[in-house]
Amino acid sequence: MRQIIYRSVTTADSRRAADDIPAILGEAAPRNGVDGITGLLYTEQDHFLQAIEGPEESMRDLVDRLASDGRHRDMRILVDRAVDEREFGDWAMIHRDRRESVDSFDDRMRVLLAGVSRQVADYFRALAPA
Template sequence: MRQLLYISTAAPGAGIDIGEILAISMRNNRREGVTGLLWTDAHRFLQVLEGPEEAVQGVLGRIKIDARHRGIVVLQDRTIAVREFGAWEMARRGPGDTADAFDGRMRQYLAGASPSVRGTFEGLIAARRAA
């Protein structure tokens, strides 16, 4: 099984509809057996994908040609024996969420992740909180 971690930035004027991305991604990922975690603030996307080699590569291929993304950087690409994320999730801070509540949810999502994956997400979250 393959696990891939990438970061990207929303293209200027891309008109990101997080609800639409969530609905389409959940449907596609479920069909292809891909799980993981996507953190977004609608400007940056940090996502870990895991599943069959071909399926993960297919998802990344679609992301690379999606005009809403730019600056896609693969941070980690490795083989794993078992999934670290049992179900695909979309993590984003809603309008009524406090920073502490959102960070608590993220810690729950990341509880079973490898130290490198967890550290990457926690680093971005800390940077966003400091900004």
């Protein structure tokens, strides 16, 4: 099993970026489920941080699709490693709506990151709003 963490920047206008996320997930979730890919997509304003994991061949195909996806740019792979077992059993997306308090958002992040390796959690915590 392979795990990749990458970050990128949306190409959408920052006001529209939040509206694009449900469409992105609507396209990705069914295919990722069939391909055995799970992970966590974190968005903050115009930045994406995503951890994905799954079988080697599925991951190779997904990374190729992500690299050519025009909805984001400046894709930078931070971690690419073999893992013995999944750290993310379910596909999830977390995004802080302007109406949500920082404390509430932090609570949701804490739940989603429970049980993942410290290295993975640190990447997500580094982008969380102060």
